[in-house]
Amino acid sequence: MRIAVPNKGRLHEPTIDLLERAGLHLENGADRKLYADTVDPDVSVLFARAADIPEYVADGAADLGITGYDQVCETGVETVEELLDLEFGRCRLVLAAPEDGDIDGVEDLAGKTIATEFPNITRDFFADTGVEPAIVEVSGATELTPHVEMADAIVDITSTGTTLKMNRLAVVDDVLSSSVRLFGREDVLEDPKVDEVRTALASVKQAEGKRYLMMNVPQDRLEAVRDVIPGLGGPTVMDVANGEGEKVAVHAVVDERDVFETITDVKNAGASGILVTEIERLVE
Ligand SMILES: Nc1ncnc2c1ncn2[C@@H]1O[C@H](COP(=O)(O)OP(=O)(O)OP(=O)(O)O)[C@@H](O)[C@H]1O
Numbered sequence: 001m002r003i004a005v006p007n008k009g010r011l012h013e014p015t016i017d018l019l020e021r022a023g024l025h026l027e028n029g030a031d032r033k034l035y036a037d038t039v040d041p042d043v044s045v046l047f048a049r050a051a052d053i054p055e056y057v058a059d060g061a062a063d064l065g066i067t068g069y070d071q072v073c074e075t076g077v078e079t080v081e082e083l084l085d086l087e088f089g090r091c092r093l094v095l096a097a098p099e100d101g102d103i104d105g106v107e108d109l110a111g112k113t114i115a116t117e118f119p120n121i122t123r124d125f126f127a128d129t130g131v132e133p134a135i136v137e138v139s140g141a142t143e144l145t146p147h148v149e150m151a152d153a154i155v156d157i158t159s160t161g162t163t164l165k166m167n168r169l170a171v172v173d174d175v176l177s178s179s180v181r182l183f184g185r186e187d188v189l190e191d192p193k194v195d196e197v198r199t200a201l202a203s204v205k206q207a208e209g210k211r212y213l214m215m216n217v218p219q220d221r222l223e224a225v226r227d228v229i230p231g232l233g234g235p236t237v238m239d240v241a242n243g244e245g246e247k248v249a250v251h252a253v254v255d256e257r258d259v260f261e262t263i264t265d266v267k268n269a270g271a272s273g274i275l276v277t278e279i280e281r282l283v284e
């Protein structure tokens, strides 16, 4: 089983970090190498450009891929299936035009030119509008093109909006929302390894935003403590060694957002020795 992952750019680090946290540690993969092994002898990693990854998976150079949904759409590969939203690399593809120009809506683009790194997505977007602008494909610095009379508008990625603002461009319309996805070629989806990899990556996402709470509770306060824990399927209760049956240990998984309030609540309910730890992985 081979997974294609971004070799550079903004998606490289977070993808490697996710694989590591999922327990798929990379081995024998020095800088500039195209392949790396992982701790699992059946899983290897292929480093490729984010934009090439869907094609690599469709063609069989890799079986699974991790890259932006925008790249999967742009490539238009039909033999791959999305397996998991990895929820990073969130961005929007937007239609944008000069702030002080006269393009305020899609209809203003009739007979005009659009520059983009995403010609297929752009063509599909306009196919539904009845307006058919000319499309010029560029490979970067798209935001510059309206200022050098190459294009009247652009379709490009935005997240914070800083680049658009710096280039005095305003959003005219939304084209696509994207985040990083795990996807696989249809003919490998039955392989149990696919589910193993998916579960491992999902377990990291599950654990994010969750905390593990541990505390000691006198037997007679157990119900009161139980009542205030918003746990995942209820807390686990264990006897404490040398507690002489009077105290129990209560463990629970709670939402990070609930931790502050829960600590106050369980303390008031009679818990002591309260510990909060991060969770690496969580398989439900
Ligand atoms: N500003 C951004 N915020 C969030 N995600 C982004 C942003 N820019 C790009 N992405 C996501 O990252 C993917 C790859 O972009 P990135 O810039 O890392 O690669 P690239 O431009 O192809 O790299 P390079 O040009 O160096 O090969 C995009 O397809 C998109 O899914």
Ligand SMILES: O=P(O)(O)OC[C@H]1O[C@H](OP(=O)(O)OP(=O)(O)O)[C@H](O)[C@@H]1O
Pocket: 010, 140, 141, 143, 156, 157, 158, 159, 160, 161, 162, 163, 164
């Ligand atoms: O809304 P913002 O937060 O400003 O992000 C948007 C910018 O991010 C991406 O460029 P990137 O930084 O990846 O540079 P690149 O053009 O070299 O790929 C994208 O192409 C935009 O230009």
Ligand SMILES: [Mg+2]
Pocket: 009
């Ligand atoms: Mg980029």
